[in-house]
Amino acid sequence: MSIFHAINTSASALTAQRLRMDIASSNIANANSTRATINENGEWEPYRRKMVVFEPKDNSFQSFLNTAANRPSTPGQGVEVSAIVEDEEPFKQMYNPAHPDANDNGYVLLPNVNPLQEMVDLMSATRSHEANVTAINATKGMLMKALEIGK
Amino acid sequence: MKLFSETFTLLENSLNYTTAKNRSISNNIANVDTPGYKVKDVVFKQVLDGEMNNLEAKRTNSRHFPFTNEANSPYTTVTKQGTTYNHNGNNVDIDKEMNELAKNQILYQALVDRMGGKFRSLENVLKGGN
Numbered sequence: 001m002s003i004f005h006a007i008n009t010s011a012s013a014l015t016a017q018r019l020r021m022d023i024a025s026s027n028i029a030n031a032n033s034t035r036a037t038i039n040e041n042g043e044w045e046p047y048r049r050k051m052v053v054f055e056p057k058d059n060s061f062q063s064f065l066n067t068a069a070n071r072p073s074t075p076g077q078g079v080e081v082s083a084i085v086e087d088e089e090p091f092k093q094m095y096n097p098a099h100p101d102a103n104d105n106g107y108v109l110l111p112n113v114n115p116l117q118e119m120v121d122l123m124s125a126t127r128s129h130e131a132n133v134t135a136i137n138a139t140k141g142m143l144m145k146a147l148e149i150g151k
Numbered sequence: 152m153k154l155f156s157e158t159f160t161l162l163e164n165s166l167n168y169t170t171a172k173n174r175s176i177s178n179n180i181a182n183v184d185t186p187g188y189k190v191k192d193v194v195f196k197q198v199l200d201g202e203m204n205n206l207e208a209k210r211t212n213s214r215h216f217p218f219t220n221e222a223n224s225p226y227t228t229v230t231k232q233g234t235t236y237n238h239n240g241n242n243v244d245i246d247k248e249m250n251e252l253a254k255n256q257i258l259y260q261a262l263v264d265r266m267g268g269k270f271r272s273l274e275n276v277l278k279g280g281n
Contacts, residue, residue, distance in 0.1 A: 006177040013181030054185040075175040138256045
């Protein structure tokens with residue numbers, strides 16, 4: 001067991017929350033991108049909203065053994081992003097016949113991004129990031145204090 | 152007469168406990184946005200005695216190695232099932248965790264201070280008060 005275990009745990013969360021902020025930023029930035037991918041028919045498709053999937057990082061042999069034997073668990077090793085998934089919600093439609101990507105009926109498909117939702121997600125990620133920074137500082141304070149033993 | 156009194160062992164155990172608690176609090180804060188994550192807490196084993204008894208039975212000989220390397224420590228980590236604060240099955244109460252973090256940090260510093268004090272008084276004795 002490393003004495004820096006708790007710092008590593010919090011650092012994994014900082015990485016994960018930063019990725020979440022990046023994804024939310026990317027979603028906001030592409031809120032109007034009508035040409036993101038090309039589908040099977042060779043046509044442009046709008047940007048699809050992306051989401052991160054968080055998973056507790058607890059993949060030690062010890063933790064699996066504990067789960068199997070119904071024993072008390074180990075503290076775990078933080079959090080990890082297991083996947084970035086795309087939102088399968090339908091695209092927004094807007095009537096704009098002048099748009100270069102408008103279909104025959106004059107409708108344009110727009111990304112399924114809701115900027116409000118992304119802002120809320122961004123705020124939540126910021127707060128979680130700050131909480132983890134506080135946790136790192138607490139651990140750091142404890143480790144520095146431990147060095148004073150015997151002084 | 153023992154040079155190092157039992158107070159050192161007690162302080163050492165308490166320091167180990169606060170370190171383990173810090174690890175689990177850090178992990179809880181790290182997983183505040185993880186769907187389905189349940190809070191983990193470090194508790195002293197005496198509290199769990201009733202539940203722990205059946206686990207000891209898995210070792211047929213006391214000389215067998217225990218499954219966890221923490222089996223000899225006086226505390227253990229438990230997962231708190233049953234509650235949910237968030238619609239995604241997560242039960243981390245961030246306010247509680249931040250409070251626990253602050254409390255644990257102060258406790259740790261107090262323990263280190265006390266340990267330092269013990270060493271200083273020992274040193275004082277060894278030097279004959281000079």
